[in-house]
């Protein structure tokens with residue numbers, strides 16, 4: 415969120431790349447890539463019948479509201495201009511961000527959870543469109559495309575613990591000025607369709623308790639995604655649980671380089 419309280423220069427807490435400890439591999443990357451590609455193809459085709467869907471009723475949520483998969487964005491046929499995915503081989507999950515600028519403009523972030531048979535067992539999406547926080551799909555497209563989220567060489571990869579800690583520190587610092595998240599210099603935040611490059615630090619008046627965090631972590635791409643709630647932005651939504659939002663981060667050498675925030679507003683622009 416934009417705030418006048420940009421108090422501290424990015425200082426990077428000196429977190430070095432830690433040796434890579436191989437996690438117990440629950441799913442292979444290739445399997446997750448194939449199944450996630452099916453989801454992206456379904457979103458683009460407007461066909462919710464994804465081949466990898468588990469049998470029975472698979473929980474499907476948009477903006478934290480459970481709904482029928484056939485009634486949501488998967489049945490619309492979205493012309494996707496850009497997509498970026500990360501793969502969590504430990505949890506068997508993926509996170510995908512898509513940007514659509516034509517027809518109905520959208521920025522959609524989706525977490526797919528898989529079982530050991532590589533079947534999708536849960537789908538959660540943050541669906542942003544006109545009226546959501548700083549929404550501007552052409553801005554999202556322009557800035558997102560320019561960023562480099564390439565494969566991190568094995569010797570420089572951070573552990574999932576380091577990636578998770580970096581993501582949590584960014585969020586925890588909002589309500590606790592004593593926390594100094596490890597930011598790269600510069601750090602850039604794509605917030606809705608607006609781009610801020612420099613210092614990514616945010617502080618809000620406490621108490622500021624961010625709950626309901628759901629993680630997707632990819633060591634190879636140095637990425638951590640956190641679905642969570644934001645306590646006060648939208649007066650139409652009670653402080654607890656708060657507004658549905660998502661922060662997607664790229665971390666290099668333990669430092670946060672890029673942040674994508676997509677936040678859903680109940681009232682246009684999250685106005686009071």
Ligand SMILES: *[C@@H]1O[C@H](CO)[C@@H](O)[C@H](O)[C@H]1NC(C)=O
Nearest residue numbers: 454455458494495496497498
């Ligand atoms: C998703 O992005 C990849 C490149 O990263 C591209 O090859 C693919 O065509 C895209 N899919 C859609 C449906 O746009």
Ligand SMILES: *[C@@H]1O[C@H](CO)[C@@H](O)[C@H](O)[C@H]1NC(C)=O
Nearest residue numbers: 550551552553554556557607
């Ligand atoms: C949306 O982003 C585009 C590309 O950066 C920019 O040209 C345009 O002015 C932005 N629109 C608004 C309403 O901010």
Ligand SMILES: *[C@@H]1O[C@H](CO)[C@@H](O)[C@H](O)[C@H]1NC(C)=O
Nearest residue numbers: 621622623624625626654655
């Ligand atoms: C934050 O919320 C969680 C879940 O409601 C609760 O367990 C925790 O005690 C809260 N922490 C603070 C500091 O309020």
